[in-house]
Amino acid sequence: MSEQEYYIPHGTYWPIIGSIGVSTLFVGFANQMHGAEWGGSVMALGFAILVFMMFGWFGQVVNESTNGIYNKQVDRSFRWGMSWFIFSEVMFFAAFFGALFYARQFSVPWLGGEGNNIFTPDLWNAFSASWHQMAFLAPGTELQSGTVMSFPAIPDTGIVTATPADVVDPWGLPALNTALLLASGVTLTFAHHALRAGHRNQIVGWLVATIALGAAFLGFQIMEYGHAYQDGLKLTSGIYGSTFYMLTGFHGFHVTVGVIMLTVILYRVQKGHFTADNHFGFEGVAWYWHFVDVVWLGLFVFVYWL
Amino acid sequence: MSEVLIVVVIIAILIALGFGLIGMVKGGKQGSDKMFKSLVVRITLSVVLFIFVMFAGYMGWITPNTIMLDAPTVQTSVDK
Numbered sequence: 001m002s003e004q005e006y007y008i009p010h011g012t013y014w015p016i017i018g019s020i021g022v023s024t025l026f027v028g029f030a031n032q033m034h035g036a037e038w039g040g041s042v043m044a045l046g047f048a049i050l051v052f053m054m055f056g057w058f059g060q061v062v063n064e065s066t067n068g069i070y071n072k073q074v075d076r077s078f079r080w081g082m083s084w085f086i087f088s089e090v091m092f093f094a095a096f097f098g099a100l101f102y103a104r105q106f107s108v109p110w111l112g113g114e115g116n117n118i119f120t121p122d123l124w125n126a127f128s129a130s131w132h133q134m135a136f137l138a139p140g141t142e143l144q145s146g147t148v149m150s151f152p153a154i155p156d157t158g159i160v161t162a163t164p165a166d167v168v169d170p171w172g173l174p175a176l177n178t179a180l181l182l183a184s185g186v187t188l189t190f191a192h193h194a195l196r197a198g199h200r201n202q203i204v205g206w207l208v209a210t211i212a213l214g215a216a217f218l219g220f221q222i223m224e225y226g227h228a229y230q231d232g233l234k235l236t237s238g239i240y241g242s243t244f245y246m247l248t249g250f251h252g253f254h255v256t257v258g259v260i261m262l263t264v265i266l267y268r269v270q271k272g273h274f275t276a277d278n279h280f281g282f283e284g285v286a287w288y289w290h291f292v293d294v295v296w297l298g299l300f301v302f303v304y305w306l
Numbered sequence: 307m308s309e310v311l312i313v314v315v316i317i318a319i320l321i322a323l324g325f326g327l328i329g330m331v332k333g334g335k336q337g338s339d340k341m342f343k344s345l346v347v348r349i350t351l352s353v354v355l356f357i358f359v360m361f362a363g364y365m366g367w368i369t370p371n372t373i374m375l376d377a378p379t380v381q382t383s384v385d386k
Contacts, residue, residue, distance in 0.1 A: 075333060076333065079330060079331045079332075079333050080331060082330070082331075083327060083330070083331045086327060171363070171370070175360065178356055179356070182349070182352055182353055182356055185348075185349045185352065186349055186353070189345060189346060189349050192342060192345065193342070196338070196342060277335065277338075280333070283330050283338070283341060284330070286345065287323075287326055287327060287330050287341070287345070290323060290326065290345055290348055290349070291323060293349075293352065294319055294320065294323055294348070294352065297316070297319070297352055297355065297356070298316060300356075300359075301312060301316065301355075301359060304370055305312075305359060305363065305368055305370055306309055306312065306313075306368065
């Protein structure tokens with residue numbers, strides 16, 4: 001295709017199929033949360049539609065690329081499209097990090113009486129401002145049979161408080177997960193180097209290692225959630241629980257998406273779709289993975305340490 | 307001091323990531339080279355930062371967010 005012509009795909013039906021898939025998935029999920037028996041089946045159907053859409057849409061774009069339909073102008077469009085997507089991602093995580101910073105530096109101290117109690121006069125005299133311990137269980141809260149909970153109590157009130165600090169230990173799984181994700185960044189960089197040098201076998205090896213490390217991260221993250229949830233840290237555990245799960249949950253979702261993208265790239269590498277000079281698909285996914293890696297590093301430092 | 311250093315390195319990592327993005331958007335041989343070099347800087351700084359954070363924690367220069375309440379601990383056992 002010449003530089004003057006611009007390829008515009010006609011009659012694409014994949015966006016509407018994707019929308020139907022996402023809608024079906026959410027309807028199933030919402031009803032599953034409300035106890036509907038059919039919720040799980042509808043969720044599975046929605047997920048299947050999404051997978052079908054991904055295979056179809058990705059496959060179509062890959063075919064168009066390998067058939068030489070795209071020229072440099074289309075290449076520029078892809079690059080700018082990716083950059084705007086990344087901009088929205090940066091803003092998305094900036095909002096959550098901003099919420100974490102604001103709640104921790106301003107809201108919680110104000111609630112605790114900082115600033116001559118001007119913001120919260122006589123809010124609740126038993127309230128003690130502390131980052132992490134913001135969840136309160138009323139006495140008599142129904143717990144699972146046989147559950148033994150060990151929580152600090154507010155003196156003379158009989159009110160017990162959950163202590164998520166107990167379960168968030170930065171030396172354990174979070175440190176291991178950080179090491180895993182950073183290692184995946186290193187292996188991906190080696191894969192990137194191998195691609196630029198034209199060593200296809202090495203790319204495959206490094207990419208498989210990157211995907212395995214990403215999957216291991218997700219596995220350990222699920223374990224961490226299991227521990228945290230059992231020990232009382234939930235989305236409802238005050239501002240700390242909310243920001244903790246929103247940040248780490250959305251990050252985990254992005255790692256999942258990244259693993260899917262890397263798997264597609266692995267398949268395309270094996271098919272010989274990329275050359276040392278022309279591999280935008282790889283570059284886009286590589287940058288995305290580095291970004292997700294940096295977000296986790298920020299999480300590890302600001303949520304667990306500083 | 308350690309906190310300041312950590313934040314400075316994080317900002318440097320973000321700048322390296324930003325240069326990588328500029329390289330990716332630019333494309334071509336020049337852009338590709340710029341992207342790759344920036345991402346190498348990014349991962350190197352990240353690994354160094356992680357090692358430093360763990361070392362600083364070990365040395366007690368920074369303390370993790372694991373502060374406990376002073377309130378007494380109670381055991382609540384529920385049998386339904």
